[in-house]
Amino acid sequence: MKIDAATAGQSFSSQVVQAPSTFIDRWALGRIAESVPSAPLRFALWDGFELAPPSASSVATIAFKNRKALWSVVWDPELYFGEAYMFGAVEIHGDLIALVEAIYRARRGSKPRPWWLWQQSNGVRQAKENVHHHYDLGNDFYRLWLDREMVYTCAYFPAPDATLEEAQVAKMDRVCRKLRLQPGERVAEAGCGWGSLALHMASRYGVTVQAYNLSTEQIAYAREQAARAGLSDRVEFVDDDYRNLQGRFDVFVSVGMLEHVGLADFPAFGRVIDRTLGPDGRGLLHFIGRNQPTPLNAWIRKRIFPGAYPPALREVANDILEPHNLAVLDVENLRMHYARTLEHWRRRFDDSRAEVTRMSNDVFVRAWDLYLAGSQAAFTTGWMQLFQVVFARGESRRVPWTRTT
Numbered sequence: 001m002k003i004d005a006a007t008a009g010q011s012f013s014s015q016v017v018q019a020p021s022t023f024i025d026r027w028a029l030g031r032i033a034e035s036v037p038s039a040p041l042r043f044a045l046w047d048g049f050e051l052a053p054p055s056a057s058s059v060a061t062i063a064f065k066n067r068k069a070l071w072s073v074v075w076d077p078e079l080y081f082g083e084a085y086m087f088g089a090v091e092i093h094g095d096l097i098a099l100v101e102a103i104y105r106a107r108r109g110s111k112p113r114p115w116w117l118w119q120q121s122n123g124v125r126q127a128k129e130n131v132h133h134h135y136d137l138g139n140d141f142y143r144l145w146l147d148r149e150m151v152y153t154c155a156y157f158p159a160p161d162a163t164l165e166e167a168q169v170a171k172m173d174r175v176c177r178k179l180r181l182q183p184g185e186r187v188a189e190a191g192c193g194w195g196s197l198a199l200h201m202a203s204r205y206g207v208t209v210q211a212y213n214l215s216t217e218q219i220a221y222a223r224e225q226a227a228r229a230g231l232s233d234r235v236e237f238v239d240d241d242y243r244n245l246q247g248r249f250d251v252f253v254s255v256g257m258l259e260h261v262g263l264a265d266f267p268a269f270g271r272v273i274d275r276t277l278g279p280d281g282r283g284l285l286h287f288i289g290r291n292q293p294t295p296l297n298a299w300i301r302k303r304i305f306p307g308a309y310p311p312a313l314r315e316v317a318n319d320i321l322e323p324h325n326l327a328v329l330d331v332e333n334l335r336m337h338y339a340r341t342l343e344h345w346r347r348r349f350d351d352s353r354a355e356v357t358r359m360s361n362d363v364f365v366r367a368w369d370l371y372l373a374g375s376q377a378a379f380t381t382g383w384m385q386l387f388q389v390v391f392a393r394g395e396s397r398r399v400p401w402t403r404t405t
Helices: 023-034 067-075 077-086 096-106 124-135 139-143 164-179 196-205 216-229 263-276 298-303 313-324 335-351 353-359 362-380
Strands: 041-044 060-064 090-094 186-190 208-213 235-239 249-255 277-289 326-333 385-393
Touching: 023 041, 023 067, 041 096, 060 067, 060 096, 067 077, 077 090, 077 298, 077 362, 090 096, 096 362, 124 216, 139 216, 139 353, 164 196, 164 249, 164 277, 164 335, 164 385, 186 196, 186 263, 196 208, 196 216, 196 235, 208 216, 216 235, 249 263, 263 277, 263 313, 263 326, 277 313, 298 362, 313 326, 313 385, 335 353, 335 362, 335 385, 353 362
Parallel strands: 041 060, 186 208, 186 249, 208 235, 249 277
Antiparallel strands: 060 090, 277 385, 326 385
């Protein structure tokens, strides 16, 4: 399992300070507590000193083991809380999900990060490195906790008690119905993961698909699955950047990739759609987003998704759709479905904890615990959204008369 990039550069020690805390240490702890004043949390230092929440009860305690962790979180909580937690310099006693939810709720309206911390362009080479960092960790790792189809995007739960497998198939079918796919049509897919949607479209809707992806491991797996299903003549998996997509298509679809494009490259993404979509073409973008423009959490960008940016709807409209007269036909927000999806992933990840630890190390497992818990909390609290946007050429007369799902 390729974990070097995910855990490289140990920034903290898990060693506990033996000396008692000082007045200035306790002042620093107070500063951290004051940054989330309404959160029902306890904050503790290495010698047992604690600050309790104003309310009588707390959902969890954040315990600092040393001064470096304490002062780093004072300086930059978005980056260093995750760093300190993954390397064991901070311990959480209590419910991790409830803790992160409490922090998100308490930090509403927090000031944006400085302009110099906003991302730059993800060129072709950088995009390849970003994809490799996360998606080439190893198929065996992802197989432990994803569904049978290896779908690593938000599922759609037609009923609350639907299984993850049922919900992922329902999501793929929902995408196909929104696109009103017809046999014989040509579909371009930007970012295809392990190939499940492309194979679903071809096998169940009779279309041909050209799917682009920069993950070597995902592409190899997808090609194997296409050959096994006898669909290699109808689905082409291309190991290349979306910017090199060639041809003319009836449909353009991208599920779970737009948040990896980066805001600076949205105009290039829009030009690809305009260049490849036919005169009566339509498309669908499925992506993690925000209600307002906000940079992605600094620790997530460093350790989990380098180069990522979940956009606000207006950024997608302004920079991708409007310049090419692409008309928005439908917008749906599935954020609670993503929270439920993450609940399933977390449970499966936890069930596979011993195997994941054997494949990696404790630091990696702690990092992914925080990533999955933080993601679930982001959707339950509305910190993150999950948008599906259906669009078509502005002059097209082949737009749906009614809204069907």
